[in-house]
Amino acid sequence: MEKVLKIGIIGCGAIGKDHCRRIIETVPGATVVAVSDYVAAAADDTAAKYGIKSYGNDCDGMIKDPEVEAVVITSIDPTHHDYVMKTLAEEKWCFCEKPLSQNAADCEDIIKREQEIGKRLVQVGFMRHYDRGYAEMKRIIDSGELGAPLMIHACHRNVSQPDGFQTEMGVSNVAIHELDICRWLLGDEYKSGQVLKVRQSACSTKGYDNPQIVLLETQSGARIDVEVQVADAYGYDIQCQVVCEKGTVNLPDPYAVVKRSNATRSFPILTDWKDRFIEAYDIELTHWVKTLEEKGEPDGPSAWDGYAACVAADTLNRSRGTNQFLPIEMMDKPALYK
Numbered sequence: 001m002e003k004v005l006k007i008g009i010i011g012c013g014a015i016g017k018d019h020c021r022r023i024i025e026t027v028p029g030a031t032v033v034a035v036s037d038y039v040a041a042a043a044d045d046t047a048a049k050y051g052i053k054s055y056g057n058d059c060d061g062m063i064k065d066p067e068v069e070a071v072v073i074t075s076i077d078p079t080h081h082d083y084v085m086k087t088l089a090e091e092k093w094c095f096c097e098k099p100l101s102q103n104a105a106d107c108e109d110i111i112k113r114e115q116e117i118g119k120r121l122v123q124v125g126f127m128r129h130y131d132r133g134y135a136e137m138k139r140i141i142d143s144g145e146l147g148a149p150l151m152i153h154a155c156h157r158n159v160s161q162p163d164g165f166q167t168e169m170g171v172s173n174v175a176i177h178e179l180d181i182c183r184w185l186l187g188d189e190y191k192s193g194q195v196l197k198v199r200q201s202a203c204s205t206k207g208y209d210n211p212q213i214v215l216l217e218t219q220s221g222a223r224i225d226v227e228v229q230v231a232d233a234y235g236y237d238i239q240c241q242v243v244c245e246k247g248t249v250n251l252p253d254p255y256a257v258v259k260r261s262n263a264t265r266s267f268p269i270l271t272d273w274k275d276r277f278i279e280a281y282d283i284e285l286t287h288w289v290k291t292l293e294e295k296g297e298p299d300g301p302s303a304w305d306g307y308a309a310c311v312a313a314d315t316l317n318r319s320r321g322t323n324q325f326l327p328i329e330m331m332d333k334p335a336l337y338k
């Protein structure tokens with residue numbers, strides 16, 4: 001009989017509900033046996049929909065449930081570190097949505113704990129590694145056919161953010177994807193960075209900086225600029241161009257039928273980030289379950305990758321208003337992640 005990985009989910013908000021449906025309906029070899037959320041009713045609703053167990057707001061109890069073999073953390077960002085540490089205390093596998101923690105120091109804790117255990121148990125939800133567009137860009141860059149990568153121009157445009165959103169989250173919650181994917185595409189670490197406020201749009205007056213521009217320099221001297229619009233953009237639009245010595249690679253638009261009419265060629269731009277990367281999320285969780293089954297350890301984005309992105313995010317947030325590039329300083333990479 002096929003082995004089925006039994007998963008518990010903490011957090012039944014947008015992405016939590018989405019991952020719950022995904023695991024139950026599309027990921028082979030896994031199922032969700034329990035859910036929890038700090039809002040007990042949210043867990044109860046999701047559990048009722050699938051006929052599974054609700055732990056209400058007893059997230060700690062769910063982590064300890066002997067039936068739960070792996071925990072998926074999709075709760076709000078400030079809770080990630082605590083739930084990852086509690087999952088590691090049980091020595092269970094843990095899939096944690098981005099960011100791994102609110103700051104680099106908390107990621108260091110996780111890295112320390114994983115090293116004590118002596119094997120990787122954590123995977124971070126940097127799903128873009130599983131997006132066909134980014135994966136093909138990486139393949140071309142790594143093949144060397146275009147020579148060395150010199151620059152990345154990227155943009156991340158959002159339609160809206162939940163209540164409580166703050167300027168710093170434009171980096172730590174939104175641009176964190178670029179902080180991760182750029183170092184992955186380049187196979188390089190960051191040397192310094194700065195975040196700048198630009199002319200603010202009169203269409204977007206919600207009390208946080210919007211837009212912002214993130215500027216980075218890598219160890220090898222490549223430069224990166226990322227336009228970050230967290231709300232009020234025309235759609236959810238993610239763009240990325242890597243400029244190499246002998247050519248460029250561009251992230252393709254997601255699959256969309258092109259319409260020709262009224263002397264115009266057009267295709268829709270999605271508005272919801274969960275739809276833009278729907279296939280990447282499917283592949284990501286399918287791959288995660290498969291590697292746990294086959295290797296006993298995840299091989300996707302690690303706690304080290306989560307840490308690297310948080311170090312950059314912390315530094316960028318510290319640079320705001322200083323008008324200076326600040327050094328991005330990481331600890332030495334432990335053998336576990338080499």
Ligand code: ISE
Nearest residue numbers: 156158161173174177230273
């Ligand atoms: C969300 O958590 C994401 O991961 C999306 O990619 C990002 O665009 C959005 O702003 C975040 O809230």
